[in-house]
Amino acid sequence: MHVEEGFAKFRGYQTWYRITGDIGKGKTPLVILHGGPGCTYDYVDSFKDLADSGRAVIHYDQIGNGKSTHLADMPAEFWTVDFFLAELENLLQTLGVGEGYALLGQSWGGMLAAEHAVRRPGGLRALVIANSPASMALWSSEAQRLRTALPQKVQDALKRNEEAGSIDSVEYHDASRVFYDRHVCRLQPWPEEVARTFAAMDVDPTVYHAMNGPTEFHVIGSMKDWSIIDRLDRIQVPTLLISGRHDEATPVTVQPYADLIPDVRWTIFENSSHMPHVEEREACMQTVSDFLDGVEV
Template identity: 30%
Template sequence: MKLRQLLLLPFVTLLLWACNQKSENKSVTVKEYFAPHDSGVQSAGVKMIPVVTSIGTFKVWTKTIGNNPKIKVLMLHGGPAMTHEYLESFESFFPQEGFEMIEYDQLGSYYSDQPKDSSLWTIDRFVEEVEQVRKALHLDKDNFYLLGNSWGGMLAMQYALKYQQNLKGLIICNMMASCPDYGKYANDVLAKQMDPKVLDTVRAIEAKGDFKNPKYMELLIPNFYNQHLCRLPEWPDAVNRAFKHANNEVYTMMQGPSEFGVGGRLANWDIKARLPEIKVPTLTVGAKHDTMDPEHMKWMSTQVQKGRYLYCPEGSHLSMWDDQAHFFPGVIGFINDVNNGQFK
C-alpha cells in the first residue's frame, strides 16, 4: 500500500464512523413519530394496563404520545394519587424533540381504578406496579427514561434501587431523598418565611387534627402553595384539574393532609445512604422556591454514580410550569446527552 493511502486510511475510518454516528442519532421523521402504536381502532395512544396485586387485578391508565425506539419517557406524577394532568406541560416540549412520552395515572388516581383496600398504598407495591407498566409498554435499558416529580421522584428512586438494570436514564424532579429532611426543611426554612400569625393559625389547626376546616387550605393556598408549589399568578388548567381529581383518601394516608411537610406512611422514608447504589445516568432537579431543599437535591446528584444537577432559579415545586425557560432545556439536554453517549 502506498504511503498516501496509509495516511488517508485513519481519516477515511474516522469519516465512516462519523457518518454511522450521524445515522444512528438521526431523529425520527414526523410520519414515523406519529405512526399508530396499535392496529385496529385507534384510541389516541390511550391504553389501560392490567396490574396484578395481592388482592386482585386492576387497570391503570396510560397515554403514549409519539414513537421513538431510542427515547421513551415514562412520567410519574406526584401526590400520591394526584393525576398525570399537571404534567401535560411536557406535551409542549417533548414531541417537538421527537421524544416518545408516556403519561400515566398510578393505581388509585382519577383515570385508573381506585380500589379501597388500604394494603395497596405502600411504596413497594407501587414499585411493582411501575415494573408491570414497563413490561406492558415494552420499555427497556436501551430506551427507558423514568421521570418522576415530587412523590413520583420518590417512586422513581425506589424503582431504580430495585430495577435499574431496565433503565437508560433517571430524572428526579423536586424530590429529596429523605422525608424527615423534607419535614425539617419545611419547619426550619419555609415556615419561617410565612406570616407568624398565619403560621400560628395553621399550626393550631394541625395540632387539633382539624384538617377539614376550610380555614386550613384558605391559609395554605395563598401563603404556601402560591409561593412554593406553583408561582404563576393564575394556575394552569391542567394543574387545577389535577387538584380537582386528586384522591385525597390515598394522598392523606401516605403523604399527610398537605404539602406543608410530610406525614402518613411516608413520614420516615429515607434512602440517602443508598443513593450511591444508583449507577444509571441521573438528573436531579431543584428550584429556588421549591417545597424541597434545592441544596439537598444538588447534593443528591453527587451521591449517585453518574449524576447531574439542574437548578431552576425562578421555579417552585412545579417548575415545569413556572420556570419552563430553565426546566425544559435542562431536562431535554440531559436526555439527548445520554442518548448520544455524551453524558458526563
C-alpha cells in the same frame, strides 16, 4: 403527533396511560412518574413537549388516582412503595419498553423513580429526579423552616387547626394555600392542568392521606420515615436533578442525590418553586432534552 391512550391490567386493576409519539421509532422513550403520592398526570402534562424532539413520552396515572382504578376503601397499609414499583414494572412490560427506557419522576414520582433505579433494572438508560427529597425527615424539617417565614397569622392558623384536628376547615385550607403559592406553584392563577390535579385530589385523597398526610408540610402518613440516602450509590445510570430556587424541595433535601449518585448533574431554576415544568416550561424542557440527548438515550 401520534397520541395513544389505553389501560394496562395490573392485579385486577387498570393503569391508565397515554403515549405521545411513536414507541419504537427514534429515541429512547421517556416515562413520566407523577407526584403525590396521590396526584394525577395532569400537572406534569407539559412533559409531552419532549415528544417534539422525536422521543415518545409516556404519561400514566398511578392506581388510586386520575383515570386509573380508584380504591377509596383500601386501608392505608395497602398503599406501599413496593405496590407502585410493581405497577411501574408492569406498565413497562405491557408497553414493551422494558428493555430500553428513561424515567422522569416529579416530587414523589422522583422518589419512586429513585427506588426503581437503585434496584439496577437492566433496561433503564437515564434518570431525571425533579423536585424530590432524598428523605422525608429532610423534607419535614425544611417544610417547618419554610413555615416560619410565612406571615405570623398564617402560622398561627396552621398550628391552631392542626392542634384542634380541624384540618378540613376553610381557615386551614386558606392558610395552606399561602405556603403552596410560595413553594409549590408561583404562577397566578395556577395553570389549568395544575388546578385540575388538585381538584382531583380533593375528590379522592385516599392515597395522599395514607402515604403523606393532609398537606405538603404536615407529613403523618406511611412515608414519614422514608429515606433512600443510604442506597443512592447503587444508581448506575446518568442522572439529572431538577429543582426550583423557591422549591419546597429545598437544596438541603436534594443534596444527598447530588453527593451520592455517581453520574449526576443538577439544574436549579431561579424563577420556579416546585414546578419548573410549568413555571419555566420552555427552559425546563430544553434542559431535560439536552440531558437525554447528551447521554445518547
